[in-house]
Amino acid sequence: MIYDAVILGAGISGLSAARFLKLNGIEPLVIEKNSYLGGKAHTSKVADFIIEEGPNGFLDNKPDTLELVEKSSLLQELVRANEKAEKRFIFSGSRLYELPFSPIAFIKSPLLSLAGKLRLAAEPFVEKKESDETLADFVKRRFGKEALNKLIGPMATGVYAGDPDTMSVESAFRRIKELERDYGSLFKALIKLKKSSDAAAFGGGKLTSFTGGLTQMSAGISKGIKIKLNTEAFSIKKDGKLFVVETSGGIVSTRRLISALPAYELSKISDSFDKDIAQAAGMINYAPIDVVAFGYNRKLDLDGFGFLFALDDMRSAIGVLWDSSIFPRAATGHSLIRVILGGARLAYIAEKEEKEVINMASEELKRTMNLEIEPDVVKIIRHKKAIPQYLMNHKDVVATIDGAERRHEGLRIIGNAFRGIGLNDCVSAGKRAAVSIISCIS
Ligand SMILES: Cc1cc2nc3c(=O)[nH]c(=O)nc-3n(C[C@H](O)[C@H](O)[C@H](O)COP(=O)(O)OP(=O)(O)OC[C@H]3O[C@@H](n4cnc5c(N)ncnc54)[C@H](O)[C@@H]3O)c2cc1C
Known part of the structure; x- marks a missing residue:
């Protein structure tokens, strides 16, 4: 049987692509190795506790995720973070410090020393740099060492579990680097954009999840979609214009293939199909x-x-x-x-x-x-x-993946390894892949 579309991986990336394909009249088949949906976004119920095994939630300032939630009839299940949760802390030295979110609170906060605050305040006078650099170098250059240690380093670790000394600022925080290029300073950009819709570049949005946890999201968006659980994809081959995927449940063929696998899995299964994909995906740590x-x-x-x-x-x-x-x-x-x-x-x-x-x-x-x-x-x-991890070679990896998509009509490669790790990024990439793959096949 030749499927209209096959998606590998039923994490949030794969399921989002599946839902947007279905919304556009294409019935996909999703192949998933695990016995459950959602990939990293998985919730368990233990005694009186709802425990997220991975992500906590997403910010509600991205229209694609809200569209997905609405079109999957999940709006009633949404839950916004408690007001209290706006208070966030940093552990430094031997105690917790509340993170200051206003200029006055920042001036009063003992989290940074006076020298650290003055160095941070000098940001508008720092020259811009066009080329990519590590997050640590970027932050030290623009804001100083203390801001790296106590503010931005912890945040990067919180989001990416990353190491600022190896992360690429351009790949991991693309918008921030763009703002430096466009405005010369992040503070200047903040002031100019404060009242515009682009303020989201500096945050914004409310942390959001579902009453029963994120498992409810994957259950909701996958409703009515054909999914084979406990089925592992082993290899991709090409037969003319068809993609032929060997799986533990047999061979599936399709003219539209979306990989939403972790990069190391994609690397493994694409080796005999396209060495460039295998090599680029294999470079992601x-x-x-x-x-x-x-x-x-x-x-x-x-x-x-x-x-x-x-x-x-x-x-x-x-x-x-x-x-x-x-x-x-x-x-x-x-x-x-x-x-x-x-x-x-x-x-x-x-x-x-x-x-x-x-x-x-x-x-x-x-x-x-x-x-x-x-x-x-x-x-x-x-x-x-x-x-x-989006390291200094990440731009080249993504360029290779983009090139492979252009070379193979009907192929899209998504998943958090390439163009954003947040749930919102995964949903947006799923939507883009679905919409673009429909029109690319005549
Ligand atoms: C601890 C933790 C906390 C996080 N917190 C947040 C947060 O609060 N907010 C946020 O926005 N993001 C957060 N993230 C990031 C976010 O959870 C992930 O980026 C996102 O869930 C990834 O989705 P995905 O579909 O791209 O990949 P995955 O969830 O990894 O899905 C890939 C799927 O492919 C399947 N698969 C693998 N190999 C095969 C194969 N050969 N054949 C078939 N199927 C296969 C896997 O079983 C899996 O289901 C967190 C991540 C972690 C780990």
């Missing part, structure tokens, strides 16, 4: 993450979103999320905390025994929050290859 969830059958005083660590104070955890203070993730009178460990800078943690990682997480709660209470529920989720 992934950072590991361990997520340790602690559930407490009592109310803890968790006032805010949680915290990130200053780079100099990162020992094993890269962030702590006060989940039950953000979304309804625990029964009344209960509390849920997730400790995120590892990342590119602390990758060795992925090699440790499970028990040791749980101990590390609990030590981090003692060190940072003085939390000595024993949890009632403990769950660890180990992502050996959690988040793709």
Whole structure:
């Protein structure tokens, strides 16, 4: 049988592409190795706790995700983060500091020294640089070392589990680099864009999820779509204009193929089909993450979103999320905390025994929050290859992938490894792939 479209991978990227194809009258077949949908976006229910195994949510300022949610009849299930969650903290030295979000709060905040604040305030006078550089070099040049250590480094680790010394600012934070090029200074850009629709470049949007967690998103967007679970794609071949995919459930053929696989999987299965794809995808490194969830059958005083660590104070955890203070993730009178460990800078943690990682997480709660209470529920989720890293070679990797899409009519390559790692990026890439692949086949 020849399918109208085949999608490899039922993470948020693959499912978004599938839904947008279906909305445009094409019935795709989705092939998924796991026994469940959603890939990294997966939720478990343990006792009285709803535990996200991966992402927490997405910002509601991107129209493609909201369109997907609306067209999948999921609007009623959306839940916005509690107002309290706007309070975010940084652990630096030996204590938590609330992140200042207004100029006055920034001036008053003890998080940065006076010298650090003055250096940051000098940003408009720093000359712009056209070429790409590492995030660490960019931030040190524009804002100074202290801002890297206590503000932007923790944020980059929080989003990418990345290492600012190796990440490419242009690939990982493209808009920020563009603003430097266009306005000469990020502060100047902020002032000019503040009231325009482009203010989203500096944040904006409310953290959003679903009442039952992100699993509800994959369940909703996949409704009515033909999906083969527990089916692994082994290889792609070309037969004239047809893509022929060998899977553990047999051969499938199609003229429209969307890969929404992790890069290392795409690399493996495309080796005999297109060496350039295999090689480029194989160059993407992934950072590991361990997520340790602690559930407490009592109310803890968790006032805010949680915290990130200053780079100099990162020992094993890269962030702590006060989940039950953000979304309804625990029964009344209960509390849920997730400790995120590892990342590119602390990758060795992925090699440790499970028990040791749980101990590390609990030590981090003692060190940072003085939390000595024993949890009632403990769950660890180990992502050996959690988040793709956009390094200095990333632009070349993406250019090769773009070239392969042009060479093979009917092929699209999406997934968080290439053009954005956020859930919003994955949805947008899925939509773009679906819409463009319909018209590319006559
Ligand atoms: C701990 C953690 C926290 C995060 N937090 C956030 C957050 O709060 N907000 C946010 O926006 N983003 C967050 N992210 C990033 C976001 O979750 C991911 O970028 C996104 O979910 C990736 O979706 P994807 O579909 O591209 O890839 P994946 O979710 O990895 O999906 C790929 C799918 O392909 C399948 N597959 C693999 N090989 C094969 C094969 N050979 N054949 C068939 N199927 C195969 C896999 O089983 C998987 O289902 C987080 C990520 C992690 C790990």
